[in-house]
Amino acid sequence: MSRLYVARNTRVAARSLGGEMMIMSGKDSTLFTLNQTATIIWQAADGATPLDEIVERRICPEYDVEPAAALQDAEVLARELAAHGILDVSEDPIRSVNPPVNPSAGDSR
Amino acid sequence: MSGLMQEVTEKALALGVPMSVQLDVTYRCNERCVHCYLDHDDHGEMTTAEIKHLLDEMAEAGVFILTLSGGEILMRKDFFEILEYARQLSFCVKLKTNAVMIREREAQRILELGVESIQVSIYSHRPEVHDAITLVPGSLNRSLDGIRFLKSQGLKVRIANVLMVQNMQDYEGVRALAEELGVDSTLDPTVTPMMDGNRSTLSLSVDNAALQRVFRDEKLVGNVDEFCSVSPHASDEALQSLPCSAGHTACYVSPYGDLYPCVQFPLTCGNVRQQRFVDIWRHSEQLKDVRSIRMKDLSGCSQCTHVAGCTRCPGLAFMEGNMRGPSTQDCEKSFARTGIPSANLLSKKPAAPNLIQIQFLPTIAAVPA
Numbered sequence: 001m002s003r004l005y006v007a008r009n010t011r012v013a014a015r016s017l018g019g020e021m022m023i024m025s026g027k028d029s030t031l032f033t034l035n036q037t038a039t040i041i042w043q044a045a046d047g048a049t050p051l052d053e054i055v056e057r058r059i060c061p062e063y064d065v066e067p068a069a070a071l072q073d074a075e076v077l078a079r080e081l082a083a084h085g086i087l088d089v090s091e092d093p094i095r096s097v098n099p100p101v102n103p104s105a106g107d108s109r
Numbered sequence: 110m111s112g113l114m115q116e117v118t119e120k121a122l123a124l125g126v127p128m129s130v131q132l133d134v135t136y137r138c139n140e141r142c143v144h145c146y147l148d149h150d151d152h153g154e155m156t157t158a159e160i161k162h163l164l165d166e167m168a169e170a171g172v173f174i175l176t177l178s179g180g181e182i183l184m185r186k187d188f189f190e191i192l193e194y195a196r197q198l199s200f201c202v203k204l205k206t207n208a209v210m211i212r213e214r215e216a217q218r219i220l221e222l223g224v225e226s227i228q229v230s231i232y233s234h235r236p237e238v239h240d241a242i243t244l245v246p247g248s249l250n251r252s253l254d255g256i257r258f259l260k261s262q263g264l265k266v267r268i269a270n271v272l273m274v275q276n277m278q279d280y281e282g283v284r285a286l287a288e289e290l291g292v293d294s295t296l297d298p299t300v301t302p303m304m305d306g307n308r309s310t311l312s313l314s315v316d317n318a319a320l321q322r323v324f325r326d327e328k329l330v331g332n333v334d335e336f337c338s339v340s341p342h343a344s345d346e347a348l349q350s351l352p353c354s355a356g357h358t359a360c361y362v363s364p365y366g367d368l369y370p371c372v373q374f375p376l377t378c379g380n381v382r383q384q385r386f387v388d389i390w391r392h393s394e395q396l397k398d399v400r401s402i403r404m405k406d407l408s409g410c411s412q413c414t415h416v417a418g419c420t421r422c423p424g425l426a427f428m429e430g431n432m433r434g435p436s437t438q439d440c441e442k443s444f445a446r447t448g449i450p451s452a453n454l455l456s457k458k459p460a461a462p463n464l465i466q467i468q469f470l471p472t473i474a475a476v477p478a
Contacts, residue, residue, distance in 0.1 A: 011223035013201030015173040018124050022117055022173055024201045026223045029265065031113050 006054070006078050006087050007047030007094035014042070027085035037063070038077055045087055047094030051078060121358045126171040127390050129359040131372050134160065134191060135180040136364055140207055140243040142230075144273055144313050146301045147180065154364040157187045159382065161194050163362065166386040168198040178205035178372075180364070189218055196222045204228065205269075208255025209248055216258035226265040229256055231294075232273070234282035242275055256290055268294040272323065273313045284328065298323060299438055302428045304375050314438070320445030339447045340418030348405035348416070352423045356399035360390065370399045374424025376432070399423070402433060409435045413452035415443040 008014070011026025021034040021042050034042055037059060044054040055071045063070070081087040088094055121128040135154055136147045155163065167175070175195055182188050182204060195202050204219070208229040211219075219227065229252060233239040239249035259266050268287045270280060280296050287294035298320055302308045315323075323329060330336040351357055356370035356378075366382040368389050369375055378396045379389030390396065402423060405411050408431070410421060420443070425436035435453035444450050 012199070013173065013223070013225065014199045015168075015171060015201075017117065017126060017171060017173070018120055024173075024225060026225075029225055031111060031117065033113065033117065 002091045003050040003052060004075060004078065005047060005049075005090050005093050006041065006045040006051050007090075008042060008045050009085055009088055012086055023086050025085050030084065032084065032086065038081075041074055041077065042081075042087070047088070051075065118354070118358055121171070121173075124171075125391065127167075127358060127360055128172065129174040129176070129354070130167055130172045131176040131178055131359075131361045132160075132163070133178050133180060133362070133364050133372070134182055134188065135185050137184040138179060138181045138207075139184060139209055140181065140245050140248060142232075142243050143275070144242070144271060144300050144310050146303045146310060148303075148305065149180065152365060154185075155366055155382070157190060159366070160191050163366070163381050163386060164191075164195050164198055164200070166381070168200065170387040170390060173201055174203065175200035176203045176205060181210070182206050183210040183215070189222075192219075192222050192224070196224075201225050205230075206255075207243070207248070207252055208259070209245075209251040211255035211258055213258050213261075216255075216262045216264065219259065220262040220264055224264065226267060227259055228267045228269050229259075230271075231256075231268045231283055231286070232270055233276045233279040234286040235279060238276050238279055242273070253286075253290070256292060260291060266290075266292040268292055270294060270296050271300065272296055272298040272315055272319070273300060274315055275313065277315050277319045280323070281326075296323065296329060298442065299422075299425070301373055301425070306428065308428075311438075317441065317445050320442060324442075324446045337446050337448075339414060339449055343404070343417035348411060349403055352402055352404065352421060355423060356396045360396075362386075368393070370396065371424050373422060374399075374427055374432075376424075376427055399432065407433055407435070409453050409456065410451075414449055415440075415447070415451050419443060419451075 009026065013024040015022050016039070019036060019039070021039040023032045023034060023042070024030070025032065040058050040062070041054055044058050051074055052071050055074050056067060059065065059070050059074065060067050078087055078089050082089040118128055135151070136149055137151055138149050141149070177192065177195070183206065185191070192202065202224050204224055204227045206227060206229060231239065231249070231252060232242045233249070236249045240246050256266055268283065270283045272280060284294050298315065300310050300314045303310060324337060325333050327333050355374050359371065361369045361372040362381060363369070366380045368378045368381060368386070370378065376395050376399070378393040381389065404416060410416055410419065413419070419439060421436050421439045423432050425438050426432050426434050429436060435451065437453060440451035440453045444454055
């Protein structure tokens with residue numbers, strides 16, 4: 001089975017607020033908020049780390065979930081976010097110009 | 110505001126996060142609008158490095174929506190460097206400009222950098238009126254070309270018009286022009302006093318009759334009867350409510366690093382050249398004072414007929430002398446909208462000639478024969 005790579009789309013705006021990501025789509029200015037699991041995937045979406053690795057290293061240790069089921073859910077989520085122009089998804093690594101996501105005051109207070 | 114944006118803003122308020130900041134990168138401008146509230150000389154703007162450092166601090170503090178404005182933003186040679194840096198930090202960036210300096214190359218760069226929207230000031234559809242306000246011949250045509258370049262890139266553009274004595278006949282023309290260009294438009298009937306307290310610009314404000322005409326234009330306000338009705342008496346909850354987002358989830362930073370609750374509220378709360386942005390936001394005594402204001406505490410307003418539906422701006426009230434007092438400009442809008450004077454207007458109402466005579470009589474009687 002081929003691996004899936006995910007990268008944050010460079011045209012969106014994003015900020016973490018109280019542990020959840022606010023994302024403004026660059027396509028149509030629609031605002032989204034991501035739950036904590038989706039936020040973990042968003043923050044780790046550097047274009048170089050395969051989605052299965054993100055799920056294995058970042059999701060599974062945090063939640064009591066079967067790796068295969070978690071990966072399936074993550075793939076569905078990644079494709080949904082890609083449809084809104086929030087994530088780029090590819091079967092090859094994605095060269096991303098995005099800097100690492102920094103935490104913000106909503107999280108660090 | 111969308112339901113989700115409202116929800117996110119409430120969360121930011123609860124967490125004490127400054128969701129939205131307007132940063133004026135310069136007060137210099139290539140236009141000289143007659144109603145402008147700014148001094149256009151450069152008194153020591155922040156350098157590129159200082160602005161980048163501020164953007165780092167604002168991202169860390171949780172700022173999401175960043176409005177870059179001026180002056181004219183493109184008067185700064187490093188504007189695109191600042192914009193690129195802001196977008197690398199994932200801000201949702203909105204721009205305010207007169208678009209005079211926007212050509213195809215600038216529009217393309219704005220698109221590449223993922224700007225959310227661009228607001229362009231247009232005061233009339235007629236060059237002779239618009240240019241007489243900006244005091245720059247040819248400026249309307251230059252601005253409209255700028256809008257067309259932005260639109261041709263598929264960017265979201267909004268025309269902002271300010272209603273004044275000079276252009277009060279033209280707002281319908283501006284709206285038609287916006288429709289023709291395929292952009293949104295807004296009309297603001299408020300002329301702001303100058304930042305230094307000079308109120309001479311207020312003489313450009315339209316009179317009550319013109320305001321009434323605007324407030325009864327269903328294309329602007331929707332349901333006129335509903336818009337012009339007096340709101341029912343304020344509930345206890347309404348009286349406990351916050352006047353606006355200034356200082357609560359939003360603030361303003363000048364090109365010199367001064368932090369105010371809002372661009373229209375020139376109460377200096379600190380300077381980002383001397384203190385960290387987040388320290389001013391959290392600990393400024395001035396901001397704490399602004400945050401303590403509730404509708405119920407407002408002298409002259411809490412008992413007013415209009416309290417529930419009032420659009421009182423605390424910044425305009427501050428510039429009038431008391432941030433806990435009424436804003437007469439907003440009282441005049443409530444009067445034009447409903448035909449009912451506010452408590453503040455009633456208290457200021459000059460005595461009519463016959464009343465002066467009545468007041469005068471006892472004085473005469475008191476004069477010894």
